[in-house]
Amino acid sequence: MPLTQSWIASANDADHPFPLNNLPCGVFSTDELEPRCGVAIGDMILDMARAEETGLVDLVEDPLFDLPYWNDLMEQGPAVWAALRARLTTLLAADSPERAKIEPMLVPAAEATLHMPFVVSEYTDFYAGRHHATNVGTMFRGAENALPPNWLHLPIGYNGRASSVCVSGTDIRRPWGQLKSPDHSAPAFLPSRRFDLELELGAVVGTASEGPVTVDEADAMIFGYVLLNDWSARDIQAWEYQPLGPFQAKATATSISPWIVTRAALDPFRTAPPPREVELLAHLRDTGPMLYDIDLDISLAPAGKPATTIARTNYREMYYSSAQQLAHHTTSGCPMNPGDLLGSGTVSGPERHNRGSLLELSWGGKEPLTLDTGETRTFLEDGDTLTLHGQANGDGYRIGFGTCTGTLLPALPDPYAR
């Protein structure tokens, strides 16, 4: 599928993340406009509240867009999502008969502030990248026992904390927590010293389920995807995670990119899953290409200094798709809801420079990275700005995710020294 030409010139730039083929969904505000739904097109944002108010976009009886979240649109389901995409494509295409009407509803992206694009109902994080699980397992349990026995049979996941999900650009405060140094016999309450990132893709669930769903049904429930950084305090995690999993180590913050790239926009980039070492059971069996060819990278900029790209990988490296994760999530009868967010798990590739976390890149802190500035890093230092990028590369166009960024602020004084 080639680039679809728009009358908005910047959207036709082959390098622009937001061509007409993309139409990602976000929430923006300006000095004049309260936070509301918007769609990115080139360097502009279409004010969906005005498009709806004036009747240019008219999908269902109730208003859907004069809201600071996309949940109400998502609840409408795939037929309405498709109708919206078709209508916006008509309005914004080069030959649009309604250009004059829609043009006043465009806001320059440079003048807008971006907010959380949806209300996160619940947040689940998976562990579905084989390279990542193998790397982490090798560090903690040795190469012989790297993958847990269940890993090749189901997408391992744990419930995270929805209240900690924040939009790109939000500063992240280095957390305190209970941790135990290997050279101490008792734990202490300290600022995390091994604070890390995890490069992930987040799937946004658009419609609800009441009982178990198949992989195909799950795929149809997914509204779109965002970049996701699952900030992780490795020292807190090491002490707390047995036997019931990560808890406070993952609860400080999870950053997401502000634009939801819809499943429809990504459809041309579907890729087949990897060969299965063991056959998957019926509820997880592959029914088609449900991964995506999305280039991902991580850059790290020390305070006031230029950024270094520290890793490059691709989402097609995952073992389980978000559709498989979502199907597995429903097997017990667990109800899923619009706004549920599923983290893919860290996206690492086969080579060292493909690793999606500092834990892997520095091999548990033993092999420091050297940045372009000459500085070295094992884990994050105060003032570091982390930025994730993502894009699918089409025929003369890109489907970009924008960026997911956050700066690590120093820990506050001991909150319990009062």
Next chain:
Amino acid sequence: MPLTQSWIASANDADHPFPLNNLPCGVFSTDELEPRCGVAIGDMILDMARAEETGLVDLVEDPLFDLPYWNDLMEQGPAVWAALRARLTTLLAADSPERAKIEPMLVPAAEATLHMPFVVSEYTDFYAGRHHATNVGTMFRGAENALPPNWLHLPIGYNGRASSVCVSGTDIRRPWGQLKSPDHSAPAFLPSRRFDLELELGAVVGTASEGPVTVDEADAMIFGYVLLNDWSARDIQAWEYQPLGPFQAKATATSISPWIVTRAALDPFRTAPPPREVELLAHLRDTGPMLYDIDLDISLAPAGKPATTIARTNYREMYYSSAQQLAHHTTSGCPMNPGDLLGSGTVSGPERHNRGSLLELSWGGKEPLTLDTGETRTFLEDGDTLTLHGQANGDGYRIGFGTCTGTLLPALPDPYAR
């Protein structure tokens, strides 16, 4: 503190769960009334929406009670909670000057349907009962390694699934899931064969936090408590829980009792925590009696047959209080919100008949229980009705929780055999 006399005769019965000292908060409906906030008093329910509408209860400018949840009241914070309790006590006391006005707002509980009393924002489950952790640890890892190394230093918890929380009386469907029998080399997708209950108390968080809070601050954030049954598929859990904790095993359902018993009603029943084997770090240190003397029991009734009380225990047996759990929950900066629900962890006591799960009562299925009907149980059978009871025993009165009940329905046909 003795019984406070009410002009509602049934509330003065020493055995009644809902005397004037209690005033638990629920949501009810009748043939005529849409679901709304109500307060139980003896055999009646006070229609809070009407009490507010007529000005008899007038706490803040915005209406709080003509809603099918207590979250809006909870968000108002402890001063408004105290004002509400004082006002209701005046209105319903034996010498109330406003009896004639309030009397028409009482609905017989027998005519009401009870609903979820609040919107569960997020749900966290802890593992904070020492007897339970020791029993389970002994079964899985041997007596020498029963308690994990971190257990005496922090309340181990994991995030659960808010969407799976349901009100007492909701039928529970036996789940399917991926599990591996010890005598098979590969997992299979089957209905759970080891479906269990967990007797817990649930703490309802009433106010929000943005950063780490102390144990005292956490205690002040708790609005009240409910009975909680954390239904658990032990065979799914055994296969899935390493390394990131329980997931689908705990996602079928979590039942709660319909009445939130407020912290104020429980205040006379505070008890000191047990002696600490190792000193707790500052953020968890005991600052007062934060457990409660609450008798708890479990009864099991096979389909169409009388119930047997299979366990009796007391909430004072816990090692960590809900206040300590909530303080720990905030250490990383994790934001907590009104409507967050914290499961205490299974409340087991020192003796066999004090155990709060069938896993412990039947010692992993090896020692079947004999019911009064002559039948035996290791785990739950289809048609079994489980009921939790709870009460604090005062001087001539009780603070009752009502019941938390659920009937296990047989598994549906294989959802993936299509």
